[in-house]
Amino acid sequence: MEAEFQQRAKQVITKFAGKKYGTTSFESEKRSYPKAMIDFLAGNRDKAIAFLEAEDADAKSHPHTLGIDFYSSFTLKGQVRKYFYFGKYLSPEYRQRMRQAMQLLTAEDPLKRRFPERRKFWARSTDNCDSWVDCRNTDNLKAMRNSAVYLFAEETGNEATRQAYKKRIHRNISTLYQIGQGEWDSETYLGHTVTAYLNLYDFAKDKEVKSIAKAGLDWLLASGAVKYWRGGFGGPTKRDYGNGNCVWCALSTNELGLYFNDSPIDDPKPHHDSVHLITSNYRPHPAIVALAKKQFNKPAELLNSKPTYENWKPGNDTAPQFHETLYFGHTFQLGSLAKGSGGDWNGFKMMTFNSKHGVDYFIAATGSNPKKISTSSVGGDNIAQYRNLVIFLNDKLETPFQFFLPKSAKIETKNNITFIRYEKTWLALTPINLDIKGINADKTSKISKRYSQDQIITATGTGNTYSGFALEIGEKKTHGNFQQFQNSVLTKSRLDINQINNGVVEYKGVVGKVKLQHQALDLPKVWRNGNLHDWKNHFAVYQNSEGEKIPIYQGWKQGELRIEAGGYKFTRKLK
Structure with a gap:
C-alpha cells in the first residue's frame, strides 16, 4: 500500500516539476507555495527556496509581522508547511524572521486584533476581514486558520493563545463525531480541510493535539471514502459547484485518490495541494481504504444525516438539516x-x-x-x-x-x-x-x-x-x-x-x-x-438501513465512529 502511495506521489511530483509557480500577491500563495514545494521535491531546490523566502508581493501590508503574510487562511496553510517541513532548507536569517513574525502574530489572539480597515483576499473579494488573520468561518478556512495559529503559538511559546486555539480545534473536531460536518462531503472543500489538519497532525508537539488532529483526519477520510469510488465522487454533496461530475475532476478526488487509488486511469491533472499529503506521515486506516474501494457486502443501504451549515449557533445542533x-x-x-x-x-x-x-x-x-x-x-x-x-x-x-x-x-x-x-x-x-x-x-x-x-x-x-x-x-x-x-x-x-x-x-x-x-x-x-x-429514526450520521453497524456507523451525538470493511475494523471515539 505504501509503495503504491509513493508511486502515485512520484507521478504528482513529475507533473509539476519545472512548472511556473505564480505570485505571492493577495492569497495567491494558495497555489504558488505548494507548486514551489513540489518543485523542490522534484529536485529544483534552489529555485524553489528562492521563491519561498522571497519578499512577499504585499509585504508593505504586513509590517506587524515583519512583512510575512499571515492573513489569508490559504496562505497560512502554505506558510505552515514552508516553515515546519521545508524550514531546514531556508536560510537561517529568513527562518528566524518567520519565527519572530509568528511570535508577534500570536502574542495575543490574532482573530481579536484589528486593522484600521478591512483587507482584501483578492482584487475583487467582498468577504474581507479587519482581523489580523482570516475571520471567515467556513469549515475549511477555519481549520486552516486554527491549525496555523495553534502551531505558531506553540512554536513561539505564546501559551495563552495556544491553549485558546487548542480548545477551538478540539471543539470543531469533536463536532464531527457528534453530528458530522457542516461543509459535508464537499467535492472541493473536503480536500482543503484535510490538508489543514495534516499540518496540525504533522507538526503539533502536544501529543493530545496530535491525537485530536488524527481523529479529525480519520473522520474526514472516512466521510470521503463513503462518497469516493474509482476516481469519482458521488452521492449528495454540500458546496457542490458542478465541476466534479467526472473522474479526477474534483480536488477531493485528487487528494483522496492518492490514498485510495482504485481507478483504471491515473489522475491526469493532480492538484498542487497534494504536496501536503506527499510530505505528511499520516495514512488512513486500512478499513477506511477498504471502505473507499467498497470492499463490503453489497447491496447495502445507508440512511445518513447531515447537519445545518452553521451548526455552532445556539439550537442549530438539535436535529439534522438533511436526510x-x-x-x-x-x-x-x-x-x-x-x-x-x-x-x-x-x-x-x-x-x-x-x-x-x-x-x-x-x-x-x-x-x-x-x-x-x-x-x-x-x-x-x-x-x-x-x-x-x-x-x-x-x-x-x-x-x-x-x-x-x-x-x-x-x-x-x-x-x-x-x-x-x-x-x-x-x-x-x-x-x-x-x-x-x-x-x-x-x-x-x-x-x-x-x-x-x-x-x-x-x-x-x-x-x-x-x-x-x-x-x-x-x-x-x-x-x-x-x-x-x-x-x-x-x-x-x-x-x-x-x-x-x-x-x-x-x-x-x-x-x-x-x-x-x-x-x-x-x-x-x-x-x-x-x-x-x-x-x-434517521438522525444517525451513518447507519445501515438493516440495523447492522456495517460498513460504517456513527450515531447522533454519540462521539464514536465505526468502520468494518475489507476484513478490517476501525473504531475511534472523541468526546
Whole structure:
C-alpha cells in the first residue's frame, strides 16, 4: 500500500516539476507555495527556496509581522508547511524572521486584533476581514486558520493563545463525531480541510493535539471514502459547484485518490495541494481504504444525516438539516436527499461502473441551467428512495427537468418507459406527468467544455398537478442481463398515480416498492417497502438501513465512529 502511495506521489511530483509557480500577491500563495514545494521535491531546490523566502508581493501590508503574510487562511496553510517541513532548507536569517513574525502574530489572539480597515483576499473579494488573520468561518478556512495559529503559538511559546486555539480545534473536531460536518462531503472543500489538519497532525508537539488532529483526519477520510469510488465522487454533496461530475475532476478526488487509488486511469491533472499529503506521515486506516474501494457486502443501504451549515449557533445542533439515502449496488452507488437539491447542495447523484475510466454519472434535477445541474432546483422537490427505487416529485406547474448522463449510454423508450443502458448498470425511468423531450443539443453544448463526453436530456411537467419520475435500477447480480431487466420492468413494475392530485405516488418495482406523499414545507411522507419511514429514526450520521453497524456507523451525538470493511475494523471515539 505504501509503495503504491509513493508511486502515485512520484507521478504528482513529475507533473509539476519545472512548472511556473505564480505570485505571492493577495492569497495567491494558495497555489504558488505548494507548486514551489513540489518543485523542490522534484529536485529544483534552489529555485524553489528562492521563491519561498522571497519578499512577499504585499509585504508593505504586513509590517506587524515583519512583512510575512499571515492573513489569508490559504496562505497560512502554505506558510505552515514552508516553515515546519521545508524550514531546514531556508536560510537561517529568513527562518528566524518567520519565527519572530509568528511570535508577534500570536502574542495575543490574532482573530481579536484589528486593522484600521478591512483587507482584501483578492482584487475583487467582498468577504474581507479587519482581523489580523482570516475571520471567515467556513469549515475549511477555519481549520486552516486554527491549525496555523495553534502551531505558531506553540512554536513561539505564546501559551495563552495556544491553549485558546487548542480548545477551538478540539471543539470543531469533536463536532464531527457528534453530528458530522457542516461543509459535508464537499467535492472541493473536503480536500482543503484535510490538508489543514495534516499540518496540525504533522507538526503539533502536544501529543493530545496530535491525537485530536488524527481523529479529525480519520473522520474526514472516512466521510470521503463513503462518497469516493474509482476516481469519482458521488452521492449528495454540500458546496457542490458542478465541476466534479467526472473522474479526477474534483480536488477531493485528487487528494483522496492518492490514498485510495482504485481507478483504471491515473489522475491526469493532480492538484498542487497534494504536496501536503506527499510530505505528511499520516495514512488512513486500512478499513477506511477498504471502505473507499467498497470492499463490503453489497447491496447495502445507508440512511445518513447531515447537519445545518452553521451548526455552532445556539439550537442549530438539535436535529439534522438533511436526510440522505445512499445505496450501493455491485456496479453503482446512488444517493438522494429527501428534499432534493437547492442552494449549494446536490440532492440526487449516481455513479456507475465504467471499466475504461472509472465511473459514469447520472444526475437529475429541476431547473433549466445545465451548468448548475448539480444544485439546480425550482423549489418543491421531494424524493423518496428505497434501495434501488426512487420517486422524484415536484409540485410546481410545468416544471423543467434535466438529466445529466454520458453520451455512451444507450437510450430507448418502450411503453412510455425510458431505458438507459450504462456499461453494467441499467435504468428504467417512468415519467410522472412528464414530457421527456430527449437529448437537448443546446444544453449539451453548454456543458461540453468541461463534460465533452456527457449530454443533457430535458423534460417538462404536464397537467395542473405534480410531476416527476420514478426510477428503477438494475444490474446483472439482481436482474440477469439487460433484456431480462427490461422485460421484468415492463411486466412486473407498476406506477400508481391514482392519488396524484393529493401528491401521492407509489412505484412497485421488480423487487420492493416505494411510496411518496409530497409535503411542500416539511419532509415528505415516505413508505419504504410498505413501511412508513420515521424521520426521527434517521438522525444517525451513518447507519445501515438493516440495523447492522456495517460498513460504517456513527450515531447522533454519540462521539464514536465505526468502520468494518475489507476484513478490517476501525473504531475511534472523541468526546
